[in-house]
Amino acid sequence: MRRESRVLVTIVVLLAGCGGRPAAERGASQGQPAVKRAPSPPPPPPPPAGESKTVQPKPVERKAATVGVGRKGHGYGTGPIATPVASYFRTKERLAFMQVAQPMNMYHALNGHFPKTHEEFMEEVIRKNHLKLPELPAGKRYVYDAEKAAKMSQYDPNDPPLMVEWDAESE
Numbered sequence: 495m496r497r498e499s500r501v502l503v504t505i506v507v508l509l510a511g512c513g514g515r516p517a518a519e520r521g522a523s524q525g526q527p528a529v530k531r532a533p534s535p536p537p538p539p540p541p542p543a544g545e546s547k548t549v550q551p552k553p554v555e556r557k558a559a560t561v562g563v564g565r566k567g568h569g570y571g572t573g574p575i576a577t578p579v580a581s582y583f584r585t586k587e588r589l590a591f592m593q594v595a596q597p598m599n600m601y602h603a604l605n606g607h608f609p610k611t612h613e614e615f616m617e618e619v620i621r622k623n624h625l626k627l628p629e630l631p632a633g634k635r636y637v638y639d640a641e642k643a644a645k646m647s648q649y650d651p652n653d654p655p656l657m658v659e660w661d662a663e664s665e
Contacts, residue, residue: 553662559636560651561587563658564628587628591651597623598649608643608655615640615656627656634660 557563567583570576597619602608609615615638620627627636636656643655 554659555662556637556657556659559627559654559656559658560591563587563630563634565631566629590626590628591654591656593623593625594619594627594654594656595649595651597625602649608640608646608649609638610640610644612638612640630658634658 561584564583564587567580567587570580598608601619609618619625630636635658637659639655639657646655649655
């Protein structure tokens with residue numbers, strides 16, 4: 495009985511399309527037109543000769559490092575299999591960010607202030623306490639906001655000074 499239920503679950507998973515070809519390929523092979531992406535805009539023209547090109551800083555976006563910023567747990571859709579998988583990854587992220595609170599508050603109690611730089615935060619709080627922050631999608635990075643931390647009296651995992659930063663153009 496147990497073996498039959500395992501076989502049945504395996505068949506259901508395979509029929510649901512887990513690990514199959516992307517939807518665009520399946521549609522093209524079934525007589526439906528493949529989804530086409532819009533072409534990227536052309537690069538800006540070079541400046542006229544004799545004019546110096548001013549370097550514009552890349553626009554950067556920041557978001558608080560809270561549940562949902564990690565690489566895993568996105569794009570699974572919904573359903574009896576996908577929803578628990580996405581919830582599993584969100585729960586792991588929540589636990590990882592909650593674990594930062596105690597070392598941060600301990601650091602504050604011992605030193606009278608929170609870390610003053612990103613490097614100090616990563617070394618004294620993350621590395622020394624063997625914490626593992628959730629893996630981020632490509633092009634995103636963690637940034638510690640020392641100014642925000644200086645205004646805090648206690649670390650709040652719901653409004654942390656730890657941010658996720660990325661180039662706005664890459665989105």
